[in-house]
Amino acid sequence: MSGKVDVLVIGAGAAGAAVAWSLADTRMHIVCMDQGDWVNPADYPSTGMDWETRTDFATHANVRRRPEDYPVMDDDSPMKPVNFNGVGGSTILYMAHFPRFHPSDFRTYSLDGVGADWPIDYAMLEPWYAVNDRMMGVAGLAGDPAVPRKDGLMPPVPLGKLGERVAGGFNSLGWHWWPSESAIATTPYEGRDKCLNLGPCSSGCAQGAKASTDITYWPHALRAGVELRTRCRVREITLGANGLADGVIYYDDNGVEHRQEAEVIILAASGLGTPRILLNSTSTAFPDGLANSSGLVGRNLMLHAMNAVQGRFDERLDGYAGPIGCALWSKEFYETDLSRGYARGYTMEIVRGSGPVSAAMSGVMTGTLPWGRQHHEAFDAMFDRSAMIVSVGEDLPEAENRVALDPDHPDSDGVPGVRINYRFGDNSRKMLDHAGARAMEVLEAAGAVSAGPPIDWGVSSGHHMGTARMGEDPATSVVNPWGRSHDVRNLFIVDSSVFVTSGGVNPTSTLQAVALYIADTMKQRLANLFD
C-alpha cells in the first residue's frame, strides 16, 4: 500500500480524465487508477492490411477478451453494450459523435410526463460543454436550427458522395439534417493533426485526429501533477468506521492484491463499471452494495433504443472512406409530438459504408452474395453502394432494465462480470417503429433501389446511462445534484451512471460536461465537502 492520497479517481476514460484534469488545479494529491493500459496508436488496426478483421480492438469485451476486460453478458438484451478498458476508456473506440443534450432532455417529466427531471439543466451545463469542446476539439457547423447555438467549431467533416446523396433525400422530404458535430480535428488542433478520412474510427484513430482522452485531457492532467496508475483493477471500495469510504482494494498487473487509502473517492468507471464496483463493495452497513440504500444502483439502465436501416444505391458512394459514424444527422423527430404515438424522440445518424471484408461477410450471411461464377458480379453490385441510418432513440428509465453482477462470469482476477437485463419499453417500441419507417422513407427519397427492413436486435451501444442516477431525494436517487453519494459523503460519481434520462443523442459530450460541472462544484465546496 502507498500512502493515503487526497483524491482517488477510478477510471481513466471520458469522465475520469476530465474530472482529474479539472481537480488538478487544487494541487491535491490525485491518483487515477484504470484496469487497462495506455494504447499505442501504432497498434491500431488501420495501420495494417488486416484492419477489418482484427479482434484485439473489437468493441465488445467478450470478443476482444483482453486481460483487462470484464465479461458483459447480454444474451437477453436487444442492445449489445460495448466499451473499452484503458486510458481513454471508450473514447478509444467511439465514433466521436459529439452532440449535446437538448434543453428539453433535462425536463422530460415536466414537459411530457415521462421519465424524470434532472436536478440540473442545460443552462447550468452550458459553460462546461464549452470547456469540454475546447479540450476535445469539435468539428461542426454553427447555425443548426435544431439546437441552441454554439461556436468555436472546426470545419465539419465532409459529407462525401454518400452523405450528399442521403442529404438530398432529407431535402426532398423537407426534413431537417445537419453535418454531424464530431470530436474530430478537421484542422490541426492542439498538437493533433487533421483527419485523413481513414474510415474505421471505431477501432481507434492512428492519426490522432479523433479526440480520445488519452491524447486530449490526459497530457494536460499529467503535466498538472495527476498520477495515473494503469493495470490497477479496483475490486471494491471499503468503508471506514466513520461511515466514509476509506480506500479501495485493487489488483495489479500480476494479479497481486493491494490496498490504497484515500480521502475522497470518485467513480468514473462508466455506466457498467461503476455499478459493478459499487455492487461488489458490500459491508454490514451496505449489504446490497455501497451507496445503495435506495436499491437503485445498477437500475434504470438506459442504452438508447436504436435500430438500423440500410439502403442500397445504384452507384459507388466512396462510403468506406471518411469517419464511419460521422457524416450527417437529422433532428427532425427529436422533440416530442404526441401525434406520433409516443413521447420524446430520436436522432437519425447516417453511417458510412463498410470495407470490402465486412461487406462480403454481410452479403454471404444474408444470402445476397453467392459463391461461384456469379460472386464477382454480385459483389460489384453491392460493395460501396449502401448507406445506413441508425436512429438513436431516448429510452426512458425503467427499474427493471439493469446491470447486475454475474459471479458465473468473472474477469481474469476473479471479480464478477456484469449481466445486462434490458427490454424496450412500450414507448421505445413505438418510437423505433416510427424511426424505422422514416429512415426507409429518407433512403427511398435519396434514390435507394432498396431500403430496410429495420434491424433492432443486436445493435451495439456504447451508451450506458442511469445506473446511479442523480437527484435531490435519497429514496429515488443514488447521488445528489453535484454527484456526491447520498449515503457516503466522500464518494462521488461523475460518469454517465448519474444520468437521469438518456436524451436521444450520443452521451459523451454531456457526460464530460457533467464531470466538469461536478468537479467545479467540489472545488467550490472544498472547505465543507463532506457537510
Next chain:
Amino acid sequence: MTSIISSDSALPVPKEQKQHLNRLVGAMLPGDETHPAGNASGIFAALINRLASDPGTFLEGLAALQSLCQVGEELTDDGYLARLEPLRERVPAFVNLLQNSLLASYYQDPAVLSSIGVAPRPPFPEGRTVSETDWSLLDPVRARVPFYRDVP
C-alpha cells in the same frame, strides 16, 4: 494444380486433403480477367494460416471434404461447388470458419483490392479521399426557424 499450394502450416495436413480444399475455394471464388481466384497462391496461403488457428475444426473439415470428393473421378469446379452444402450439413462449424476465413483472406489481398477499385494499402498513413462538400445543400435547412423546445 499442386503448384499453387504454396503454404504449409505446422499442421500435418495430408496433401490430398489440401488439394481438395484448394479446388473448392477456387470454385467458390473463380478467377477471371479482372479478379484473382480464391486459390491464388498468396490468398490460399493466408487462408491456410487462418484456418489453422482452429486446428480441430480445420482438420475435421478437411477430412469431411475429402470423403465427399472421393467419387472415383476428378471433379469439375461445379462439382466442387456442389459439395459446399453437403459439407455444411456435415461440418457446419468448418464451413462457417472457411467462409469467413476465405473472405478475409481474399478481400485483404492487394491484387483483389485493386480489382475492386480500392487502394491496396492500409488506411493509415496515407488516408482516403473524401470529396469536399458544397454546403449550399444546407440552404433549405438554414432557412428554417429554430425548432428545438426552449425550456423556461
